[in-house]
Amino acid sequence: MSSVFGKPRAGSGQHSAPLEVNLAILGRRGVGKSALTVKFLTRRFISEYDPNLEDTYSSEETVDQQPVHLRVMDTADLDTPRNCERYLNWAHAFLVVYSVDSRQSFEGSGRYLELLALHAKETQRSPPALLLGNKLDMAQYRQVTEAEGAALAGRFGCLFFEVSACLDFEHVQHVFHEAVREARRELEKNSPARPLCISEERALPHQAPLTARHGLASCTFNTLSTASLKEMPTVAQAKLVTVKSSRAQSKRKAPTLTLLKGFKIF
Numbered sequence: 148m149s150s151v152f153g154k155p156r157a158g159s160g161q162h163s164a165p166l167e168v169n170l171a172i173l174g175r176r177g178v179g180k181s182a183l184t185v186k187f188l189t190r191r192f193i194s195e196y197d198p199n200l201e202d203t204y205s206s207e208e209t210v211d212q213q214p215v216h217l218r219v220m221d222t223a224d225l226d227t228p229r230n231c232e233r234y235l236n237w238a239h240a241f242l243v244v245y246s247v248d249s250r251q252s253f254e255g256s257g258r259y260l261e262l263l264a265l266h267a268k269e270t271q272r273s274p275p276a277l278l279l280g281n282k283l284d285m286a287q288y289r290q291v292t293e294a295e296g297a298a299l300a301g302r303f304g305c306l307f308f309e310v311s312a313c314l315d316f317e318h319v320q321h322v323f324h325e326a327v328r329e330a331r332r333e334l335e336k337n338s339p340a341r342p343l344c345i346s347e348e349r350a351l352p353h354q355a356p357l358t359a360r361h362g363l364a365s366c367t368f369n370t371l372s373t374a375s376l377k378e379m380p381t382v383a384q385a386k387l388v389t390v391k392s393s394r395a396q397s398k399r400k401a402p403t404l405t406l407l408k409g410f411k412i413f
């Protein structure tokens with residue numbers, strides 16, 4: 148009998164379980180965390196919603212041909228980081244957002260990056276962060292230059308993008324997928340490949356060989372040694388609601404979003 152566990156199989160990537168990635172979006176109020184999240188999930192720019200809701204959204208993505216179950220926590224920290232454990236211990240990657248037309252929000256993003264760096268030092272675990280300067284469409288009212296954004300990102304060793312939640316979807320999607328790639332790199336780095344493996348032809352100690360006990364002409368006894376499971380982060384507490392956008396309802400093939408609390412989707 149030949150064992151297949153632990154050995155790469157042709158095309159196995161297509162049917163493998165999706166990679167689970169938790170992404171938290173941080174930043175001061177009004178920088179566009181919700182607008183970016185909704186843009187990514189629905190391709191739409193939504194300008195109106197309840198700013199006090201902290202929601203976690205779930206979306207099935209394909210990143211570099213790999214299925215990914217992505218959870219996005221759109222945090223609502225008010226003006227300073229509070230009760231941060233809920234996302235610090237949960238996220239595999241962070242998007243730290245400021246608005247290019249707000250110096251105050253830029254300073255706030257620096258504080259978030261410091262918080263993440265401190266947490267990484269304390270826990271010896273460093274989920275990647277990406278710095279985003281949002282509202283690029285408001286560039287004429289800039290209070291933060293692109294060079295300043297890049298310099299801050301450089302100080303903390305993170306990727307940097309300027310985006311706009313109300314411009315093209317592809318750019319916003321690219322940023323979220325980059326966050327998935329960063330998270331994946333970090334997850335792979337921290338969990339060395341421990342494949343499910345089968346060692347063949349191995350008899351159990353203190354037991355007669357299976358062939359003898361059952362009188363089988365030929366039998367291979369396989370010992371299954373399972374991969375040790377990585378400790379799973381606690382999933383954020385939230386109410387699960389399935390929401391279909393009107394476009395999803397009108398086009399049967401459009402993706403259905405599983406949202407944990409609803410935006411107003413028009």
Ligand SMILES: Nc1nc2c(ncn2[C@@H]2O[C@H](COP(=O)(O)OP(=O)(O)OP(=O)(O)O)[C@@H](O)[C@H]2O)c(=O)[nH]1
Pocket residue numbers: 174175176177178179180181182183193194195197198199222223224225281282283284285310311312313314
């Ligand atoms: N022009 C422009 N406005 C944006 C953009 N992103 C968000 N906004 C607007 O900025 C305001 C705040 O956006 P939100 O997405 O609510 O910001 P937030 O960071 O989630 O804010 P809180 O929920 O209060 O933490 C809203 O009026 C949005 O319509 C953008 O890229 N460009």
